Amino acid sequence: MAIGKPVVRVEDERFLRGEGRFTADYTLPFMLEAHILRSPHAHARIGLVGLDEALALKGVHAIFTNVDLPEGLPPIQCRIPTHGDLSPYLQHPLARDTVRYVGEPIAVIVADTRAIAEDAAELIEIEFDPLPAITSPQQATADGAAPIHAPGNLAGRWGFDLGDVAGALKAAAFTASDSFSIQRHSAMPMETRGLLASYDAGRNLLDIYGPTKVVHTNRNMLAAMLGMGEAEIRMIEPDVGGSFGARGEFYPEDYLIPFASIRLKRPVRWIEDRVEHFAAINHSRDCTFDVNVCADKDGIITAFDVKLVTDMGSYIRTHGDVVPSHAAASFPGPYRVRNYRVDAMTVMTNKTPTGTYRAPGMFEANFARERILDRLADKMGIDRAELRSRNLIRPEQMPWHVGTESVKRPTIFDSGDFPLIMDRALQAYGWSAPFEREADGWKRGRGICVLVEPSGLGPFEGVRIEVDQHGKVQIFSGSSNQGQGHETVLAQIASETLTVPMDRIRVRHGDTGIITFGGGTYASRTAIMGGNAVHSASVGVREKALKAVAGKFGIAVEELDLREGAIWHGRKNEPLVTLGGIARMLMPGNQEILTSPSAGNIPDNDGLVVTSYVRGVPSGAAVFAVHMADVLVDPETGETKVERYFVACDVGRQLNPLIVEGQIVGGVVQGLGGAFLEELAYNEDGQLTTGTFADYLMPNVYDAPPITALVFEESPAPTNVLGVKGVGEVGPSGVGATIGNAIANALGAVSGLNKLPLTPERVLHSIGFGGQV
Amino acid sequence: MKKHLVELTVNGRPASMQVEPRQSLADALRGELGLTGTHLGCEHGVCGACTLIVDGDPVRGCLMLAVQAQGAEVVTVEGVSPKVGLGEIQSALREFHGLQCGFCTPGMVVVLHHLFSGNPQPTEAEIQEAISGQLCRCTGYQGIMNAAKAVAARHQSNNA
Numbered sequence: 001m002a003i004g005k006p007v008v009r010v011e012d013e014r015f016l017r018g019e020g021r022f023t024a025d026y027t028l029p030f031m032l033e034a035h036i037l038r039s040p041h042a043h044a045r046i047g048l049v050g051l052d053e054a055l056a057l058k059g060v061h062a063i064f065t066n067v068d069l070p071e072g073l074p075p076i077q078c079r080i081p082t083h084g085d086l087s088p089y090l091q092h093p094l095a096r097d098t099v100r101y102v103g104e105p106i107a108v109i110v111a112d113t114r115a116i117a118e119d120a121a122e123l124i125e126i127e128f129d130p131l132p133a134i135t136s137p138q139q140a141t142a143d144g145a146a147p148i149h150a151p152g153n154l155a156g157r158w159g160f161d162l163g164d165v166a167g168a169l170k171a172a173a174f175t176a177s178d179s180f181s182i183q184r185h186s187a188m189p190m191e192t193r194g195l196l197a198s199y200d201a202g203r204n205l206l207d208i209y210g211p212t213k214v215v216h217t218n219r220n221m222l223a224a225m226l227g228m229g230e231a232e233i234r235m236i237e238p239d240v241g242g243s244f245g246a247r248g249e250f251y252p253e254d255y256l257i258p259f260a261s262i263r264l265k266r267p268v269r270w271i272e273d274r275v276e277h278f279a280a281i282n283h284s285r286d287c288t289f290d291v292n293v294c295a296d297k298d299g300i301i302t303a304f305d306v307k308l309v310t311d312m313g314s315y316i317r318t319h320g321d322v323v324p325s326h327a328a329a330s331f332p333g334p335y336r337v338r339n340y341r342v343d344a345m346t347v348m349t350n351k352t353p354t355g356t357y358r359a360p361g362m363f364e365a366n367f368a369r370e371r372i373l374d375r376l377a378d379k380m381g382i383d384r385a386e387l388r389s390r391n392l393i394r395p396e397q398m399p400w401h402v403g404t405e406s407v408k409r410p411t412i413f414d415s416g417d418f419p420l421i422m423d424r425a426l427q428a429y430g431w432s433a434p435f436e437r438e439a440d441g442w443k444r445g446r447g448i449c450v451l452v453e454p455s456g457l458g459p460f461e462g463v464r465i466e467v468d469q470h471g472k473v474q475i476f477s478g479s480s481n482q483g484q485g486h487e488t489v490l491a492q493i494a495s496e497t498l499t500v501p502m503d504r505i506r507v508r509h510g511d512t513g514i515i516t517f518g519g520g521t522y523a524s525r526t527a528i529m530g531g532n533a534v535h536s537a538s539v540g541v542r543e544k545a546l547k548a549v550a551g552k553f554g555i556a557v558e559e560l561d562l563r564e565g566a567i568w569h570g571r572k573n574e575p576l577v578t579l580g581g582i583a584r585m586l587m588p589g590n591q592e593i594l595t596s597p598s599a600g601n602i603p604d605n606d607g608l609v610v611t612s613y614v615r616g617v618p619s620g621a622a623v624f625a626v627h628m629a630d631v632l633v634d635p636e637t638g639e640t641k642v643e644r645y646f647v648a649c650d651v652g653r654q655l656n657p658l659i660v661e662g663q664i665v666g667g668v669v670q671g672l673g674g675a676f677l678e679e680l681a682y683n684e685d686g687q688l689t690t691g692t693f694a695d696y697l698m699p700n701v702y703d704a705p706p707i708t709a710l711v712f713e714e715s716p717a718p719t720n721v722l723g724v725k726g727v728g729e730v731g732p733s734g735v736g737a738t739i740g741n742a743i744a745n746a747l748g749a750v751s752g753l754n755k756l757p758l759t760p761e762r763v764l765h766s767i768g769f770g771g772q773v
Numbered sequence: 774m775k776k777h778l779v780e781l782t783v784n785g786r787p788a789s790m791q792v793e794p795r796q797s798l799a800d801a802l803r804g805e806l807g808l809t810g811t812h813l814g815c816e817h818g819v820c821g822a823c824t825l826i827v828d829g830d831p832v833r834g835c836l837m838l839a840v841q842a843q844g845a846e847v848v849t850v851e852g853v854s855p856k857v858g859l860g861e862i863q864s865a866l867r868e869f870h871g872l873q874c875g876f877c878t879p880g881m882v883v884v885l886h887h888l889f890s891g892n893p894q895p896t897e898a899e900i901q902e903a904i905s906g907q908l909c910r911c912t913g914y915q916g917i918m919n920a921a922k923a924v925a926a927r928h929q930s931n932n933a
Contacts (some may be wrong), residue, residue, distance in 0.1 A: 006868050015875025016863040016882060018810020018850035025809040115795065190814045190876040190910045192820060241812070241876030242910050274815040483874025483911055662870045664917060669913030693819035693908070701901050704914040 002495035002502060004723075006658035008503065009488040011481075020239040023210040028267040031196070032061055034260055035117035036253065036270070036725060037107040037124055038279060039099035042350040042686020043134070043148070046097055047127030054123040059116040060077050062264055063124070066094040069259070073225060076250055079217055082320035083158040088151045090347060091203055092314035093252040093259075099128075100148055100314035102350050103279025105252045107281060110260050110268055110607035133686030137288075137309050137347035148348045155312060156321055156346040157552050159328060162403045162483035168303035172294030176375040180368035180754045182736065184311065185678040187357045188698060189482070192272040193281065195253060196538070197261035204232055206258055211235040212480050212510055212518035213248025219512045221250050221318075222258060237320075237510025243482035244670070245356035246282045248319045253280075263386040271347070277509045278691040282355030284309040285678050286323060289368035290506055293376055301376075301391045303339035304369070312346050312354050319355040322407055326361030326454070329406035333369050334452045334624060335391040340403070345659075350686040353388035356522070358670060359733040362453055365417045367756065370737035374744060382470065383767060384741070385422075385431055388450045390420040395715075412619035413452055415715045422450065425626035425648035428710050435630070437746075440634040442641070445746025449627040449734035455726025456528030456620040456717075460517040463530065463614035465494065465537040467545075469587075471565055471580030473505040475537075478518025479530040480510035484594020484728065486526050487657040490534045492655060497538035500565040500579065517613065524726025527655055528621055532720045533614045534764065540610035545582045552577075554584065583608035614720075621717035621725040625649035625736035627668075629705075630655055631742035636768065638760030640743060642672065643704035647734070650712040652725040660727050664709040667731015673699045674732065675739040677756050781845045783808070784852030789811040794933040799823040799834030801842075802849060810850040810879045812906070821907035824880040825849055831887050831906075850879035861927075862886060865920035873911030880907050885921055893928045900925070 014020050051063050052475055075090035095104050107124060111117035134140045140153035147153055169175065177313045194211035206228065211218050215235040223230040240247070253270060261268040272280065292305035308331075310324040357363075377387040393400045395417040402411040426432065437444055462478040475490055491505040498505075508514055519529060542562050549567045550557045553576060561568045566575035567582065577585075584590075588605045630643040647664050654660050677697040681690045690696040716723025740753045754767030776791040783806060790805040798814075802808040802825070814822035816835045822886070823834035854860060859867065862885045872878045881904060888895055888903040893927035900921040909917065 009870070011875070012867040012872060013859060013863075015878045016859055016866055017854040018808075018879045018882075020875045020877065020878075021809070022812065024813070115793070188910060190820060190874065190908065191812070192814070239875065241814075242874040244910070274817065274820075314890065483876075485873065584829075610856055658870045662873060662912060665915045666873060666911045666913040670910065692817055692819065693815045698908055698910065699913075700906075700908060701914045703906050704918075707913065707915060 002492040003655055005656065006580045007196050007488060007492055007502065007656055008658065009485050010491060011485065011487045014321050022191055022239045022241055023196060024271045026196050026209050026238060028196065031083060031267040031269055032110050032112060032264065033114040033117055033477050034270040035109045035114060035121055035446060036105045036118065036193065036276070037109060037121045039095065039102055039104040039106055041099055042102050043131040044099050045129040045131065046095060046099060047129055049080060050125035050570040051634055052122040052649055057120045057123060059112040059114065060120045061110045062260070063120070064260060065106065066163035069094060076252065076255065076318065077221060078316060078320040079318045080320050080322050083325060084156045086155055086316040086320055089149050089155050089316040091317060091353060093255040101350055103352055105256065108260055110264060114271065127247055133350040133684070133687050135351060135682045135684060136480055137311050137349065138521040140347045140349050142677055153348045154345060155316065155348050157344065159342045159344050160404045161341045161650050165303045165305050165339045165341040168339040169292065169294050169305065172302060173297040174376060174379050175292065175294040176372050176379055177292040178372055178375065178754055179288060179290045180371055181288040182364040182367055182756050183286045184680040185284045185674055186281060186285050186680060187244035187246035188292050189242030189244060189247050192274055193253070194249055194271040194279045195257040196267060196269040197258040198267040199261040199265060200737050201265045204228070205427060206233045206262065207236065208233065208258055209236045209238055210219045211248065211254065212237045212240045212482055213243055213510050213522060215480060215510050215517040216478065217520060218250045222255060226258065233295055236513065237480050240482040241327035244358040245360060246284065247482065248281060248480070249355055251280070252427055258458065270765060273546065274693065278696065279352055279688055282317060283313060283352045284323060284354055284357030285364055286354060287327070287364055291368050291372045293372050295376060295380065299380055299382055299387055299390050301337050304332055304337055306342040307341055310345040310346050311349050311351065312705055313349060313351045315353040317353045317355050323356055323360045325352065325406040327365040329402065329404040329411045330452065331365045331369060331456065332361060333366065334393055334450055336393045336397060351352045351682055358667065359729040360455065360575045362451065362729065362733045363671065363674060363736055366451045366734050367736035367740065371740050371754065374741045376749060378750065385426055386446055386477040388420055389419065392422060394419065409618040413471070413622035414619065414719050416622060417714055418624050420622055420714060421648060421712055422626055424712070425710065428648065429628045430647045431628060439632060441633050443741045443746040444630060444632050445738065445740045445744065446630050447628065447732040447742025447745055451625050453623045453625060453730045454620045454621055454735050455729065457523035457616065458529065458615050460613050461529035461533045462515060462517050462611065463537050464515050464609065464611040465541050467541060467579050467583045467608040469580050471500065471504060471578050473500050474504065475507045477507060477509040477530055478515050479526045480521045482521065484526065484663070485656070486744065489527060489655045489659060490530055493531050493534045494538045497535060497542060498565065498579065499563050523620065524728035527724050528720055528726055529614060529616055531655065531722055531724055533612050535722055536614055537610045537612035540612055541608060544610060545608060545730055548582050548586055549577055579608065589709055601612055617719040621719060622650065622658055623651060623725045623730050625730040625734060627738040629738045629742050631739060633763060635747065638756065638763035639764060642739070645705050645707045646710070647713065648710040648732065649730045650714050651727050652716040653713050653723040654711060655724060660711055661709045663727045664731045665707045667729065668707050669699050669704050671735025672703060672734035674756060675736045679757055684742065754756065777840050779839055779843050781842045781847055783847045786848060787901065790839060794838065794840050796839045797835050798825065798837040798839045798842050799838035802834065808849050808851055812876055812879055814876065815900055819908070820877070822877045822880045824883050824907065826883060831884050850882050853882060862889060862924055865924045866917065869916045869920035869923060871912060871916035871920040877907060877909045879918060889924065894925050897922060
């Protein structure tokens with residue numbers, strides 16, 4: 001009925017009319033506004049702090065610095081398992097004696113308006129004693145480098161050593177090796193972050209508007225930091241203008257703004273500005289791979305040997321080292337390679353802390369692996385797709401255990417017929433068809449990247465479904481929504497099972513006040529985890545309804561049928577009772593069903609309501625994808641133009657093809673930003689030199705080529721009832737590699753094009769122009 | 774800071790606002806008039822989310838001061854929306870999945886409305902140019918372009 005249809009989104013109308021409600025659209029009576037004073041230095045000791053003049057400014061209510069925070073307040077904890085102990089590197093909500101990156105919060109100013117708070121910030125005097133800034137892992141790990149944190153700048157060193165890499169390298173017929181680096185860039189959602197905290201002192205209740213992504217986790221973290229009961233805090237997700245992994249983690253402000261509201265007993269709102277966002281939100285990627293790959297004479301890849309160095313920035317945040325962890329765990333990709341070694345180092349620098357960004361670790365690993373495979377294919381003299389095809393994991397080898405793990409979960413590909421999808425993709429694109437190598441002096445090249453993207457991670461998800469007396473269905477979801485379309489997709493799933501039309505179903509989400517537990521939205525998980533929770537709860541509602549009707553009318557359940565939102569008996573022309581009627585029957589206190597007051601708990605009389613929590617599969621569901629593109633390159637200027645872009649993937653089962661395509665196409669363009677444009681660049685003083693949208697370029701309409709998504713439903717995920725696989729990250733995941741390979745192919749470049757973004761300078765450098773880039 | 778009275782026309786109705794000289798037009802429309810459909814994505818004139826129509830031209834609401842709008846005719850996303858439901862461009866954006874998070878959407882709606890008001894059958898290049906100053910992080914622009922091209926094509930076939 002509803003599942004699998006390209007249903008237009010139910011959330012669209014309010015956004016199109018300008019009636020979405022984002023955090024900055026919320027106000028409360030007597031609300032104050034906050035501004036965060038941030039470090040202008042990458043590394044400095046903090047001396048005397050002079051607040052008098054700022055506090056004297058009319059309209060300023062309070063200024064909080066580290067000395068105002070509770071004694072013994074722990075730093076912000078990491079919410080995922082890490083490789084080794086990273087606790088010495090965690091960030092406190094406000095800098096204590098030292099600042100370690102430009103943008104580190106030092107003080108919170110609360111005033112009548114944001115403008116006054118910013119005026120006051122100008123009046124705060126701070127004595128800084130600047131220290132040398134460390135801006136690269138090389139600097140950080142050099143002999144004699146000053147430690148940014150007491151235990152030293154090498155936060156972690158770990159890895160995997162599977163099979164016999166040394167033996168494979170020794171026996172190899174072909175080898176290729178090179179270094180690949182992926183620049184620091186990040187999610188850049190169009191809406192900046194924001195919070196509105198409102199503390200009710202008399203009741204000791206705290207409401208917070210603005211959190212998203214993992215609201216239950218964030219609430220529990222905040223409760224622990226504030227010493228409040230978890231249910232005394234309510235986090236409410238408004239409309240959210242994109243996350244892509246970065247937005248919605250627990251940041252310093254997620255403590256500071258509620259803290260300010262509690263201290264002042266007034267609602268306090270903080271709306272981040274864009275320049276602040278650049279310095280404050282998690283950055284991502286920023287890593288280097290040294291890769292050795294070898295193959296036997298038949299073109300079978302025999303080993304990957306990898307060294308991975310990741311610039312973590314100045315503190316470890318809630319994500320710990322999950323980004324390099326994913327990269328290391330999944331580096332071998334869709335290939336049946338049993339000899340794999342990775343030596344991973346996580347290094348601290350005086351830059352903004354890092355976390356996940358859409359396809360975390362995978363965009364990076366795919367770039368390094370797929371670029372080196374092209375080199376290997378060239379050395380062998382075989383077609384680049386052919387090399388990949390020969391090495392794909394075969395369907396009979398599923399589930400495939402890579403032998404690695406990430407965040408204490410084994411890396412397993414649950415299902416898939418990779419060779420089948422690969423063949424279809426190559427055919428659909430016309431990979432082997434000859435093409436004009438030149439057009440108006442520009443060179444044309446064709447690139448490919450083959451990958452597996454994990455999805456549906458995390459321990460559990462839950463929903464509660466309530467049917468009201470009028471038959472309207474409310475779905476209270478523990479996951480959240482930052483624009484993906486979950487209000488539509490989750491409603492589709494319920495509509496299918498409950499036989500209720502979409503316009504009678506509402507999805508509410510991201511609110512700790514509406515459901516006790518929630519996992520959240522990350523790792524392309526909501527369609528899988530939230531979707532299956534909705535399915536499970538819908539089945540529960542159906543069963544409960546059938547049972548209630550069977551009991552009331554004395555008819556066997558088997559003779560009853562749920563359709564058109566009502567229960568029918570056999571072939572009778574009229575339904576027995578609608579879902580709304582059943583909801584009325586099942587209301588607590590209904591004399592018809594209620595037996596005796598002594599019964600105490602009346603589980604069958606708690607409404608037509610079902611809560612369902614579904615357990616996650618540790619390794620999630622693996623999506624196989626093939627990216628291909630044709631790119632034109634001007635060998636005179638290094639300018640590039642993507643002519644067409646293509647993604648084929650097997651998502652198991654599509655819930656809504658419109659949304660699936662939208663995720664892929666939008667994801668590809670984000671990936672193109674990472675491939676060509678976006679870079680969070682620092683100078684030697686640790687100053688971010690690309691801290692505005694005028695310097696940090698993101699794709700506009702002219703940067704978006706025609707993109708085709710070819711979506712298959714060949715291998716439903718065996719680990720969830722709906723059979724779905726997540727589609728949020730297959731779009732960006734292969735873009736860096738595909739573009740790099742296409743440009744190299746266009747230019748016949750045998751070296752270079754190893755560093756993203758692929759600027760004109762770097763393109764020219766790969767064919768021998770210019771110096772170091 | 775001393776506030777100034779600004780009298781203007783917003784979405785066809787007279788309006789007045791008390792604003793500080795430094796306040797942007799977008800902030801004033803949002804804060805003084807409650808027109809929160811105008812979004813601020815960068816506050817430095819690049820992202821285009823705050824785009825308004827001022828005296829017939831698209832303008833960045835974050836770069837224009839409210840005091841500069843004295844006597845101006847301002848149209849926001851609320852002003853280009855029908856009383857209920859969606860207009861033609863808005864419907865097409867929904868049909869072609871031309872929005873995801875919805876944050877840049879009001880700016881897109883406003884510039885496309887402006888484009889089609891003056892040019893009911895724009896070419897693909899004209900549509901691209903019209904939205905080239907609007908950043909969208911979610912859709913990759915394909916759905917937006919398809920929606921606008923579909924509207925242009927419908928106009929063409931209606932005229933044929």
